[in-house]
Amino acid sequence: MDTAVKSLWEKAFGSGAGAPTQSPGFQGRLESANNVDWEQKVSEEFDLQMHKAKIMVVGCGGAGCNTVSRLTEMGVTGAEVIALNTDAKHLAITKAHKKLLIGRDTTRGLGAGGYPQIGEKAATEQRAQIKQLLEGVDLVFITAGMGGGTGTGSAPVVAEIAKSLGAIVIGAVTMPFKMEGTRIQKAEDGLAKLRQVTDTVVVIENQKLLEYAGQMPLAQAFALADELISMMIKGIVETITVPSLVNLDFADVKAVMSCGGVSAICVGESDSQSRIKDAVIKAINHPLLEVDYSGALGALIHIICGPDCTLAEINEAGEMISKRLSPEAQVIWGARVLPEMTGKVQVIAIVTGVKSPYLLGPMQKEEAIRTKENELGIPIILK
Template structure:
């Protein structure tokens, strides 16, 4: 992380993109074959349990994980399998992040490998001292509640490991491409968001610019926030290029009309322009953004690219704000240390209280009696009764007077 300049004017920072799972692999493949000259020099690595998916990639370094767990197959949508696979090859993941200054992690959440392995990959990179910025896609609503809930739990786990996580809800992509767009176009737009974010950070640190930033600035702004990230991008042309770029940025679906900036603690503003970029252009770009992010620490940088003559592109990456959604269910289980196979157990259910014993009613005081009955006179049955004062004295007194004898 010396930041020394190379002969072409760029600085010696190492950047690496970890594409985790199928969606992450698609992104690094596009970067490898899409002719992105501005990202030249960034290392690309695809991480997956699916050996066949990795073999289909070209121009990309691959790292198969979990061969003993999945035997070269996919995780089958099982997050636990994806996590165990990454844990099995934790040492290889750590080695892949050695000496890297900034790790960009790209994945789709909701499936098995992307959701389960991404937090482990992020932690492996963090243990090597890298700044980890994650870009993840959340499922479309039509993919079902189970997949969405699985994605949200995975998102919480990833935020606990990465410095900042920018979640891209696929449903919001419709606002960018239109509801009549094909699925391929929607996913391509998601790829564009990731590429724009990577480019914004890369050009500030690696390219010579009008206003340069160093790695310490970036880490101070985005490092260790462990929260929802915010992303937006806008471009403009001509005399009002700064105004147009800011307008497009604030109208981006992921920025929520600029309201999301008000919740952020740290905001990175990256400006890219041609040789005609002026300080006035920079001021007209940064000033309205700073007003929306009034409570945040705002840092900015401006880079020059010959291809952007009479153009201006602005990208915002922010972190540290309160979560924009309620956290569902229980706290996520963090991936265990290397060598420990994680076991996800259901949250303990509170033991039901034993049924209360019915109250015993206190017996009312009661005088128990002898069960004596009136008896016959036996051999004197036919004799005349002895009557005195109207009472038959042959009948015992306790019977005549109704006296009940106690036991």
């Protein structure tokens, strides 16, 4: 991670200074699972050919390709990374396992010019190739920047194809700055289309970047969003593909993500004396999202810790997050122990069905404000 981005990351998600004093809670009854061939082990012990969930990450457009490049650099176990773009030059420098230039006849490799309808046409033009790439997939992450041409237009097409193949589809998108005028309307229209063809969409508001990266160079500020989405995807993928202490499998992810709606990424990390509490507080007060967790439909919580972490600590993290949600929310949690995480803990949660005034759209937003004013009997002034 770039030093400047690392500094922003720590400011946003936390890094403690002290070392925890708890006695080892899991040592002595755990063996390392990282180097085990689980398919072979299951086959030998149970005479069963284990189905391995096929997971893909698809980056659409410039912003999506930047994110998958970062994910590829980080390395992700158990997922195939694919990049789609209408801009041939940008696609050429993108890092991914597979690449597809879409809209060859429509854009001739020169981009969509900020027009979502061109991005949509480009993806439709290569529909057969996209379907071939996604054949047999169980879970697809589609990442894009809303408000431009290629990502906004092509992401819903890719999602619709993936859904037609029976996959669980999770969108992960960024929304424009308030100053970006017409891009905001394009983004809201694109998000509305994407929500119709996905199980859930995780949203990051670029506007919130200003609070933490307003004085940083533009590239480094956007790198923070790429880092966040990549961490979220890597966390979920490796929760499924790499055995955990408290396991989360594909069925768990499917159950929570099928709750639908808009989702929030929650990431917190700490190595302080009160590491669990600090990490959870960082997670639920996430700086890149403006959301209300009350009434959320579900949560997938994954805790990564060292062998010195206790079961009580892990349980505390799950309870702290659960208390912020509706009593009816479906909450599934798991934990993974890594030697390199000794003395610290990372909490990654995907909370589905959250409320966000920013995501209502202009007309619905105004109606929501009028309703609230009628309830309270006072005017509401938006910042």
